[in-house]
Each structure stands twice: as C-alpha cells, then as structure tokens.
Amino acid sequence: MNQGSWFTRGNVTVDPLSAALAVDDPAIIELLDCDSGEFVDAKSWIGGWRYEQLIRERLEIKERQLEQPRFRCSLCSVPVYLVSNQFKRFFFRHAMEDGSCPGETRSPLTREEILARKYDGVRESAPHRRIKALIVRSLLTDPAFSGVLSERQWRSSHDPRSRRQPDVQAIGPLGRVAFEVQLSTTFLDVVAARRNFYRQEDALLVWIMGGFDPDYRRLTTDDLFFSNNSNFLVIDEETTALSENSGKFHVRCHFRRPARNGNQLVDSWESSLIPFDELTYETASQRCWHFDYDGQAEAVRAEIERDRLQCEEAASQALREGLFSFWLERAPNSRPDRDSILAWSALRRASAAHHGLALPPSPDDDSSLVALMNGLASAKEGHPVGWSFKHLIEVGHRIAEAYPHHVVAFGHAIRHFGMENLLDAQDRTGKWKARKVAIRRSLEKREPKFMPDAASLPLLVLLIPEVGEKLQSLIAKANSINAAASSEGETIK
Ligand SMILES: [Zn+2]
Missing domain, CATH: 3.40.1350 (Trna Endonuclease; Chain: A, domain 1)
Structure with missing residues (x-):
C-alpha cells in the first residue's frame, strides 16, 4: 500500500477513494437542492461521494454560498456549507448561525409547520x-x-x-x-x-x-x-x-x-x-x-354498460326461445332421445351460467316444473302442450286442480299472450269463470292455496319477464303483510 497517498482522518488515515462519511447525528438533516428544486437527505448525499470527490464538491458549495447557493437548509432556507469534524466526518452548517433554525435548536415542529417551511424554501x-x-x-x-x-x-x-x-x-x-x-x-x-x-x-x-x-x-x-x-x-x-x-x-x-x-x-x-x-x-x-375527461369517461362507461345489458338481454332472449322450442318439440311420456338429452343439458348449462338457475338434470325429474312449462307453453301457443288435452281450457283446470301454486302464473300468461277470449269461448259451462272468482277471493284472504310458488319464480322471470315481475310483487306483498301480522301477534303477546 502506498501510504503517501493517504490522508489523515484524526488519528486514522483516510483512503481518498473510500466513501465519504457523514456525522451520525447532524443538526441539518435535509437540504433543498436549489438547482433541481428537490429535497435531499444530507447524510445520504454525503455518503454518495468518494472522499476525494466530496472535497471538490465542498469547494464549489463554499464558492457559491453567497451569490447563488447550491444548498439551503430545508427548515430555515438559510444557505448551508459543508464542513468536517476532527475525524473527517462531514456535516452541513448554516452560513449564518443565529440560533433561529429549529434544526439547530432541536425545537420540535409539527408536520404542517415543516411542510410550510419547506414549501416557502422551495420558491428559492x-x-x-x-x-x-x-x-x-x-x-x-x-x-x-x-x-x-x-x-x-x-x-x-x-x-x-x-x-x-x-x-x-x-x-x-x-x-x-x-x-x-x-x-x-x-x-x-x-x-x-x-x-x-x-x-x-x-x-x-x-x-x-x-x-x-x-x-x-x-x-x-x-x-x-x-x-x-x-x-x-x-x-x-x-x-x-x-x-x-x-x-x-x-x-x-x-x-x-x-x-x-x-x-x-x-x-x-x-x-x-x-x-x-x-x-x-x-x-x-x-x-x-x-x-373533459370525467364527462367523456362517464359516457364511455355508460356505453359499455349499455352494450353489456344488450348482450345479457340477447342471451336471455335466446335462452327463452330455446326453452320454449325445446318444450314444443319434446315428446312427453317417452324416453328422451340422444338429441333431446343433449339439448336439455345445453339449456341447463346456459340457465345456470346466465341466470344462476338450477334446472333438474332431466325435465321429467320435476313434475311441478313440467306442469309450469306445459301451462306457459300452452298459453303461448293457444292449445295444449305437453298434455294430451284437446282444449286450452282443460290445461287451466288441470293446473288449478293439481298445481294450484302455478295457476296465477298461468292466468297472467294467458293475458300476456292474448288468449283470454279463446279461453272464455271454451268455458261453455262457466266453470273457469267461477274458478277465477274463487282464486281471486282466496288470494285476497291471503290463503296459501293459490299463492305462487317462490321457487319457480327465477324460471318464470326468464321465460316471461312481465309475468315474473307481477308474481314477484304479489309474493313480496303477501310476505310483508304476513310479517306485519306476525309482528302484531308478538306485540299482543
Ligand atoms: Zn436551518
């Protein structure tokens, strides 16, 4: 080693190529770099130089101190210069030390005070x-x-x-x-x-x-x-x-x-x-x-949402048509063929994906579903579907007798598809007319007999949304009346 090229750092010699060292606890912690407008941490700035480089920087800082300071104290904006202690460790000192800098006096400042002081300083x-x-x-x-x-x-x-x-x-x-x-x-x-x-x-x-x-x-x-x-x-x-x-x-x-x-x-x-x-x-x-970014972005989002809803509606429409045409083509009371099995499982998957609707693995697994589908398809077509009846009116009677929880859906579907007159014309005995009166009275009395079945609502909403909505509100109304009645009951107790 060539001792001659080494500087003395107190008792120790300092390699000019070694990293410069800052004191451990400087009074001036942060500097405003007046050239860039950025704040720099004093210790890391010092440590970023080799000893020989820092000595050169020190000279420039000192030269510029009066005319065009390179660094200012971040807390008091007074120009600062670089000095070293007896151990050749470096720190910054105010050009004017009048004891007013909070860094020097170690007076605590709030974050707001520090920020305000720094903001004023950065203007320089x-x-x-x-x-x-x-x-x-x-x-x-x-x-x-x-x-x-x-x-x-x-x-x-x-x-x-x-x-x-x-x-x-x-x-x-x-x-x-x-x-x-x-x-x-x-x-x-x-x-x-x-x-x-x-x-x-x-x-x-x-x-x-x-x-x-x-x-x-x-x-x-x-x-x-x-x-x-x-x-x-x-x-x-x-x-x-x-x-x-x-x-x-x-x-x-x-x-x-x-x-x-x-x-x-x-x-x-x-x-x-x-x-x-x-x-x-x-x-x-x-x-x-x-x-106008906010306005334009909102318009783009609205367009995306509109298209998404259209897409969803198109998917629902396709599924609705698929279910009805499957039901018209289906051969009831016989073993389903391969095509029919495949078609049903495709409809099942689509119903689950788009509507979270759980259809049974085979339509015949659920007689209540079969009755509802028969009723709705018959109302749509204007003649019996799925049952070997001759007239639409027979479908109505069958549902009212065997599946009373579907009769309201059937009635609304008849009206929805404009089959009321046909049904009335087929009601020669007036039996259907009397049934309708009885059903209405029963519902008014809040009897459960003809109350629509909440479990089949999702399928109904998909197949005939308008009818689904009507039944939804009927069920909701009945539930809220029941809830009110039961809370009255509790008060009496
Ligand atoms: Zn200061």
Missing part, C-alpha cells in the same frame, strides 16, 4: 424561479391580463387578517387568478389547503408545472391531477414563445383521453397548446381544464 430554487418568470412573461404579453404581480400578498376580501402569497397573480377576462408553481409531491397538503382561500375569493388557483412526462410522474401529484379533471397545465419556453409571438397567453395542457377497448375503458395521454381563455374555468371546484 432555480426551477421554481424559472417557471415563475415564464408565467409572468406569458401574462405580460397578453393585453387581456392586467395587474400581473409576482410574490405579492393577496389579502382576503372577507377577512383582512387572512392572506396568501401566490407565486404570480393577475386579473384576467374571467376574474382574478392566482398561479402556483407545482414542483414536488411533498406539498400536496400545503397546496390543498389553499383551495378554500381562493374559492372564498371567487378567484381561481391554477397549478402550473414546468414540464410533464406521463411515464415519469414523480414530480406530479395524482391527487392534484385527478381533482383537475385529469388535466395538467405546463408553461415552458415553447409556450412562452408562443404567447409572446401571438400576444395571447398560452399553456400546454396534458390530459388523458378515455377510449373503449372491448369492455374496458383505456386511457391515452395527449397534449395540446391552448390559449388560456379557452380553458374551462370553475371557481367552485377550483378546476381549470381543457379536455
């Missing part, structure tokens, strides 16, 4: 000053704007004690506007708190960024973005040149455009150069945007 960074100057230049070029001020107080018109200091303010064709440069996500709390102030002033607070890359949104805040109808406003050299050449204040607007991809909503990023007075300007919501 080069990017912030540069963007602010571009906003001022852009505004001064447009005769529609007056009262252009930078870093001046805005007193509340309601409460003289309340004031803000926006980066830039102006009076435009649509009223007073405050502009704030947005550089870092750190300050969302600070900036969000300001919205109320400007809303009360009936003014608009506009967030301006220096640049925007949709793939690199570290500098942006999603909250700010989404609350501004997914629009971001940028002022840069190009927009400023355009404003100056046209005599009209322009901004660059980055926004998302929603589109439909199958049943998904997808976004793509776009940007346009827009005259500021063409933006939509909303003081109540403190929004200022070019492209």
